[in-house]
Amino acid sequence: xxxxxxxxxxxxxxxxxxxxxxxxxxxxxxxxxxxxxxxxxxxxxxxxxxxxxxxxxxxxxxxxxxxxxxxxxxxxxxxxxxxxxxxxxxxxxxxxxxxxxxxxxxxxxxxxxxxxxxxxxxxxxxxxxxxxxxxxxxxxxxxxxxxxxxxxxxxxxxxxxxxxxxxxxxxxxxxxxxxxxxxxxxxxxxxxxxxxxxxxxxxxxxxxxxxxxxxxxxxxxxxxxxxxxxxxxx
Numbered sequence: 650x651x652x653x654x655x656x657x658x659x660x661x662x663x664x665x666x667x668x669x670x671x672x673x674x675x676x677x678x679x680x681x682x683x684x685x686x687x688x689x690x691x692x693x694x695x696x697x698x699x700x701x702x703x704x705x706x707x708x709x710x711x712x713x714x715x716x717x718x719x720x721x722x723x724x725x726x727x728x729x730x731x732x733x734x735x736x737x738x739x740x741x742x743x744x745x746x747x748x749x750x751x752x753x754x755x756x757x758x759x760x761x762x763x764x765x766x767x768x769x770x771x772x773x774x775x776x777x778x779x780x781x782x783x784x785x786x787x788x789x790x791x792x793x794x795x796x797x798x799x800x801x802x803x804x805x806x807x808x809x810x811x812x813x814x815x816x817x818x819x820x821x822x823x824x825x826x827x828x829x830x831x832x833x834x835x836x837x838x839x840x841x842x843x844x845x846x847x848x849x850x851x852x853x854x855x856x857x858x859x860x861x862x863x864x865x866x867x868x869x870x871x872x873x874x875x876x877x878x879x880x881x882x883x
Contacts, residue, residue, distance in 0.1 A: 652699035653713050659689055659696075661725075661862055662718045668693070669714035676707045688833060688865035725860040731841060731853040743841045743848050745857060746829050747773040753782045753831045758871055760787035760826040764843035766799050771843055775803050783808075787871070787880060789824040790814060797883065809883035810875060827855075828867065836864040 650658075656665070667684035675681070678701060682694035700710045731743040750757055750773035757777050764771055778784050784807040786800065800809060812824040829837045839855025841847035858864065874880040 652696040652703070653717075656693070656696050656700075656714070657717045657720070659692065659861070660685065660714075660717055661860060662720070664862070665714045665718035668697075669711040669718065672697075672707050672711040672714070686862040686865055688869060689861070725858050725863075727857040729837070729839065729855045729857050731848060731851055743839060743853050743855065744769060746770055746837050746839065746841070746855075747848075749829055749831050749835060749837055749857070750774055750777055752835070753777050753780075755832045756783045756785070756830075756868075757832075758785045758787070758828075758830040758868055759843070760824065760828045760871075761843040762789050762823070762825050762827060764788070764800060765845055766803075768843050768845050769848055771800070771803050774807065778804055778806050785810060785871075787811065787824060787826065788883065790883070791821070791823070810871075810880045811883045813878055813881045830864050830868050830871075833865045833868055834861050835859050836867050838867075 660668070664685050668681045671681040671684050672678075678697050679694065682690055682697055685693040697710065700713065701707065704710070729743060729745045747769040750759070750770070757774065759770070759774060761770075774784055774786065784804060786804065786807055787810045788797070788800065790811040797809070800807075812822055814821050827839050827841055835858065837855055837857045839853060841851070841853040841855060847853055871880065
């Protein structure tokens with residue numbers, strides 16, 4: 650794959666436009682690369698170096714990035730619902746989260762307030778572990794006390810994180826986020842827990858994004874929380 654083709658696959662339209670403008674204005678590769686999202690900035694810098702080595706012209710490189718920015722792209726956000734079956738209501742259901750987990754090749758970060766035995770989500774996470782995917786599940790400490798053993802049985806080899814209990818109050822903070830990030834490329838943020846009811850019976854709504862910047866940003870935030878002991882090993 651050429652450097653231009655890889656940049657086309659890697660960059661959002663917004664990033665490509667920012668980098669092109671920076672190249673034209675300052676003509677310095679390292680400054681232009683800083684306009685990319687942090688999680689792939691190093692690769693972008695390397696690819697820009699390849700482009701300039703091939704043609705030696707900043708203007709040509711900027712024009713190529715303009716071309717990447719102008720390619721029509723589908724809306725990166727998709728609404729995903731669980732609702733009662735009604736005439737005229739169509740679209741993907743919350744089971745899309747299991748479909749997303751099944752796509753994973755490298756990593757899955759999944760946060761839930763509660764989970765149920767053999768739910769589609771937990772089964773999908775188990776299959777990901779079996780494929781060699783690095784799976785990290787963030788759970789609520791108090792609510793998952795009873796199901797922690799279940800998760801460990803169904804997800805051997807997965808990392809379990811939880812919110813650090815630091816204030817000693819009668820009403821400690823809860824891990825209430827519900828999300829899935831796959832391979833740093835796609836993210837699903839939802840009201841749904843990892844239960845059969847959430848997938849099939851409750852009224853739930855979420856957004857599925859194929860924007861690598863959003864997905865990578867959520868993953869980076871989770872790691873920062875872990876590095877500062879806000880999230881800890883269960």
